[in-house]
Each structure stands twice: as structure tokens, then as C-alpha cells.
Amino acid sequence: MLDEESNEPILADGTEVITDFEEEINDRNRVAPVIEFRDVHLAFDDKVILDGVSLSVRRGETKLILGRSGGGKSTLIRLILGLLKPDSGQILIDGEDITDYTEEEMMRVRQKIGMVFQEGALFDSISVYENVAYRLREQNVDEEEIEHEVRRMLRFVDLEDAIDKMPAELSGGMRRRVGIARALVGDPEIVLYDEPTAGLDPPTARTICELAIKLRDLQDVSSIFVTHEMNNVGYLSSEYAIINHDGEIVFEKEGERLCLINTEVIMLRDGKVMFNGTDEQLRSSPDPYIHNFVYGKN
Amino acid sequence: MNPLTRFIFELQEISVLIWRSFASLFSAPRYVSEWIKQMDLIGVGSLPIVLLTGFFTGAVLVLQTHPILGGYGVQASTGQLVATSLVRELGPVLSALMVSGRIGSAIAAELGSMVVSQQIDAMRAFGTNPIRKLVTPRLIALICMLPLLTVAADIFGLIGGALVASGLFNQEMSVFVSSARTGIQVEDIIGGVVKPIFFGLVIGSVSCHKGLSTTGGTVGVGKSTTNSVVIASIWVIILDFFLSKALQYLLGIGQT
Numbered sequence: 001m002l003d004e005e006s007n008e009p010i011l012a013d014g015t016e017v018i019t020d021f022e023e024e025i026n027d028r029n030r031v032a033p034v035i036e037f038r039d040v041h042l043a044f045d046d047k048v049i050l051d052g053v054s055l056s057v058r059r060g061e062t063k064l065i066l067g068r069s070g071g072g073k074s075t076l077i078r079l080i081l082g083l084l085k086p087d088s089g090q091i092l093i094d095g096e097d098i099t100d101y102t103e104e105e106m107m108r109v110r111q112k113i114g115m116v117f118q119e120g121a122l123f124d125s126i127s128v129y130e131n132v133a134y135r136l137r138e139q140n141v142d143e144e145e146i147e148h149e150v151r152r153m154l155r156f157v158d159l160e161d162a163i164d165k166m167p168a169e170l171s172g173g174m175r176r177r178v179g180i181a182r183a184l185v186g187d188p189e190i191v192l193y194d195e196p197t198a199g200l201d202p203p204t205a206r207t208i209c210e211l212a213i214k215l216r217d218l219q220d221v222s223s224i225f226v227t228h229e230m231n232n233v234g235y236l237s238s239e240y241a242i243i244n245h246d247g248e249i250v251f252e253k254e255g256e257r258l259c260l261i262n263t264e265v266i267m268l269r270d271g272k273v274m275f276n277g278t279d280e281q282l283r284s285s286p287d288p289y290i291h292n293f294v295y296g297k298n
Numbered sequence: 299m300n301p302l303t304r305f306i307f308e309l310q311e312i313s314v315l316i317w318r319s320f321a322s323l324f325s326a327p328r329y330v331s332e333w334i335k336q337m338d339l340i341g342v343g344s345l346p347i348v349l350l351t352g353f354f355t356g357a358v359l360v361l362q363t364h365p366i367l368g369g370y371g372v373q374a375s376t377g378q379l380v381a382t383s384l385v386r387e388l389g390p391v392l393s394a395l396m397v398s399g400r401i402g403s404a405i406a407a408e409l410g411s412m413v414v415s416q417q418i419d420a421m422r423a424f425g426t427n428p429i430r431k432l433v434t435p436r437l438i439a440l441i442c443m444l445p446l447l448t449v450a451a452d453i454f455g456l457i458g459g460a461l462v463a464s465g466l467f468n469q470e471m472s473v474f475v476s477s478a479r480t481g482i483q484v485e486d487i488i489g490g491v492v493k494p495i496f497f498g499l500v501i502g503s504v505s506c507h508k509g510l511s512t513t514g515g516t517v518g519v520g521k522s523t524t525n526s527v528v529i530a531s532i533w534v535i536i537l538d539f540f541l542s543k544a545l546q547y548l549l550g551i552g553q554t
Contacts, residue, residue, distance in 0.1 A: 081422070119415060121420040138424065138426055139425070
């Protein structure tokens with residue numbers, strides 16, 4: 001696969017961010033979906049939120065979910081985490097049918113998933129350090145390891161200085177980044193982003209997208225990225241991260257010769273999947289609704 | 299939904315919450331440090347207002363009843379009247395009302411804003427059961443601390459009463475004390491401590507339920523807070539009647 005072609009030589013550099021690629025190559029289930037929705041229906045009272053949604057996310061793939069506000073995008077993510085249950089249909093995580101799992105059973109599944117919430121959703125009564133350490137504390141990890149992990153994650157989002165601050169002292173963009181660091185503790189295989197750039201200035205939004213690209217290309221994370229901003233789609237579906245000869249992470253455009261196939265776009269409308277394909281297909285779609293969404297006008 | 303259905307529905311939800319919260323006591327993790335933090339916030343934090351309430355309630359009881367009792371020539375029994383009414387009724391009920399105002403509102407507002415800012419979702423997503431971590435410690439703290447606060451309020455009420463009796467009505471302190479002693483039976487004290495246990499349960503479960511079921515953003519938080527105080531206070535007063543009746547029956551108090 002192309003994404004692996006762009007990854008493998010870099011993986012040979014052996015930096016700590018890179019996952020074990022031998023295992024990756026030998027993994028026969030690589031094409032098997034990590035997240036799969038099978039004809040999922042959900043309605044609140046009379047309001048239909050999801051109307052027969054089927055989709056799948058393969059290992060190492062990022063699915064961008066587009067759609068208008070209130071179109072069931074966030075609901076999709078809540079369903080994956082088991083915070084909500086569908087009325088009918090099936091949801092599979094790593095091939096496991098989680099549809100009828102109890103809260104206790106879901107706890108185990110949730111350990112594989114990192115979640116970045118809309119406004120960060122940091123616990124505002126505890127410090128940044130404790131926020132990022134939260135999941136490890138729940139698992140009774142010892143303090144030394146917690147500190148190491150927390151620092152590593154905060155370094156990843158470039159916020160190590162904020163370690164002792166309270167969430168209230170942070171700007172909106174910093175809160176989102178701490179939210180990302182918190183989601184990444186424990187190296188989850190799946191990361192879900194719920195409008196992580198909504199309401200942020202363009203450079204900060206760009207930083208968040210770069211973090212998502214790094215995770216996808218250098219750490220082989222599968223993710224769902226819910227957004228309604230087209231520039232996010234531009235970044236995520238046309239750029240990739242590699243480590244150059246100086247050991248720095250750089251972002252390159254796919255250009256003419258490559259085509260990223262590990263990022264696809266899904267568009268929701270009225271609770272249905274109305275588009276599923278690459279960003280090129282999205283941009284050239286003749287459908288007036290999509291055209292309107294992509295270009296902001298007809 | 300009509301009001302009766304809604305009432306039964308909410309009662310069911312609250313019962314389930316209480317059940318789950320106590321069921322969680324039998325397995326780890328128990329977050330004991332969280333219990334202690336809540337006990338400090340709820341118990342020690344509410345001490346000043348509860349003591350003030352108790353003190354002035356006792357004081358005003360003497361102020362109002364001493365002249366009336368004097369009309370019958372039994373002003374020496376003021377202590378007994380104050381002690382009985384404080385220990386049996388006013389101590390438990392007024393402490394519970396003060397705590398429901400101070401703590402019930404705080405719990406509903408805190409949990410409510412955690413819901414609307416998705417912190418509860420985040421908690422679940424990171425592997426914590428919010429009932430274990432948030433509801434159980436608050437219920438335990440209220441159930442343990444409210445009886446203690448009530449006893450403190452009773453004592454300060456008696457002190458307030460004694461000071462008014464001796465200061466304003468020139469009654470010998472020893473007369474007030476010995477009269478107060480005849481007014482308090484062991485059964486009264488048991489009753490006065492059992493009631494707050496139930497009041498604590500009501501305040502905690504109503505406010506946690508209201509907080510956790512918050513919808514509709516910051517406006518919703520305000521609504522939950524108001525509702526939790528109003529509902530908890532009303533239930534404290536209604537429950538007080540039935541608890542008094544039950545205690546009278548069980549302990550044989552107040553029937554002389």
C-alpha cells in the first residue's frame with residue numbers, strides 16, 4: 001500500500017515514535033476494518049439522527065466525516081465509544097461486536113480508543129498534568145511511569161511548559177492540544193476527533209491537523225476526524241509527515257506523483273452517508289449539495 | 299409526559315442511582331480519597347452556617363417561648379422546651395435545609411456543568427464510572443456528615459438558648475441546664491441522628507440526579523441547580539413528617 005511505501009523507509013530510522021513495522025507487515029488483518037458500522041439506525045424521540053449508516057475504517061486509515069452541524073457527526077463518535085447505543089444495526093471495533101456491550105465491558109474496549117472532545121472537555125478541577133495522567137491513574141500505573149508518559153505526550157503536542165497549569169489558565173487552542181495529549185496516553189490504536197479545530201484561529205487549527213497527520217503517518221493510528229471545515233480536509237488529505245535525514249518531522253504535499261490513499265472523506269446528510277471517497281472525488285463531485293458544501297456556494 | 303408519570307419516572311431514576319451507587323461500594327475502585335475530600339467540603343465547609351443557624355434558632359426559641367411559659371408560671375421549663383424541639387425537629391430539619399441550599403446546589407451545578415462541557419463523557423471514555431467517582435463519594439459524605447452537623451447545630455442551639463435565658467431573662471444557667479437535661483431522652487437523640495441520615499440521602503441523590511440529567515447548556519445548569527434545591531428541600535420537609543411518625547412508633551417517643 002502506498003501509505004506504507006511512504007512510511008517504511010522512515011520507520012527504518014528507528015525513532016521512538018514509530019511502531020514495530022515487522023509486526024505490521026506480518027499482520028494479515030491489516031485490511032480488516034478497525035471500526036465498522038453496519039446499517040446503524042438511531043433516533044431521539046421522533047428525530048432521526050442516523051438512518052442506516054454503514055462505514056468502515058481500516059488500520060492506519062483516517063476517515064474524515066463531513067456534514068452540517070447537527071447532522072449526526074458527533075453522535076457517530078459517541079456510538080463508537082458506547083456512550084450511546086444504536087436503535088438497530090451493529091458496531092464493530094477490531095472485529096468485536098460492541099453493540100450490546102454493558103458499561104463494564106465497554107471499559108475494556110475504550111482503552112483502545114483515544115478521544116479528542118469538541119472543546120477539549122478537560123477536567124477543570126485538576127491540573128494539566130493530572131488531566132493527561134487521568135487514564136493511567138485509573139489503571140494504577142506507578143508515579144514514575146505516569147510522569148514519563150505525561151511529559152512525553154505534552155512534548156508531542158508542544159505544551160510541556162503548561163504541565164502545572166490549571167485548564168482555566170489555558171487558551172482554547174492549548175486546551176484542545178492538552179485534550180489530544182490526554183487522548184494519546186496509553187498509545188491507543190484508534191483516535192476519534194470531534195471537531196477539534198472548531199472555533200480556533202487558522203494557525204492553531206493547522207497545528208491540530210499536523211498532530212493528526214503525525215499520528216496517522218508515524219504511529220499508524222486509525223482515526224475518525226469529524227469536521228465541517230474544508231481546510232482541515234485539505235491538510236489531512238493532501239499532506240503527509242515524514243522524518244527527514246536530520247531526524248525532524250516534516251510535512252510534504254502529496255503533489256502529482258503520489259496519492260494518499262489512507263485518508264478518505266465521508267459526507268453525511270440527513271443521517272445517511274451521501275458520499276464516500278477521496279478528496280479529489282469530493283471536489284469534482286457534480287452533486288449540488290456537495291459542491292455547495294465544498295465551495296461555500298453553488 | 300404528564301406530571302404523575304414524570305414523577306414516577308424520576309423516582310425510578312433516583313432509586314436506580316442510589317442502588318448503583320451503593321452497589322459500587324462492594325467492588326474496587328472505591329476512590330476513598332474522593333470520599334474524604336467530599337466529607338471535608340460538605341462537613342467542615344458547612345459547619346459555620348449550620349452552627350450559626352443552630353445558635354440563633356435556639357436563641358430565638360427562648361426569646362419567644364420564655365414570656366409565654368412565664369404566663370403559666372413555668373418559665374423554669376424553657377430549657378426543656380428548647381431542648382426537645384431542637385433535638386427532635388429543628389436541629390435535623392434546619393441543618394438539612396441549610397445543607398441542601400449550600401451543598402445540594404453546588405453538587406447539581408458542578409455535575410451539571412461537567413455534563414454540558416462533556417467532562418462526564420470524557421470520564422466514561424477514559425474508563426471511569428462517573429457514579430463511582432462522583433455520586434458515591436457525595437452520598438457517603440452527606441450521609442456521614444449531616445448527622446454530625448445536626449448534633450453540632452443542636453449543641454449550639456442549646457448554647458444560644460442558655461445565653462438568652464440567662465442574659466435577657468436573668469434565668470440561672472443551672473436551671474436552664476437541668477431543665478434541658480430532662481427534655482432530652484436517649485430516644486430523642488437517636489431520632490435526631492437517624493433523620494439526618496435519610497435527609498443526607500435525599501439531598502445527595504436528588505442533587506446528583508438533577509446534575510447528571512442536565513440538558514440544554516448553561517441555562518440547563520441553572521435550572522438543574524434550582525430544581526435540586528427546591529425538590530430536595532421539599533422532600534426533606536415531607537420526609538420529616540413520615541420519619542417522625544415512624545420513629546414515634548419504633549422508639550415510642552413523643553407520645554407522653
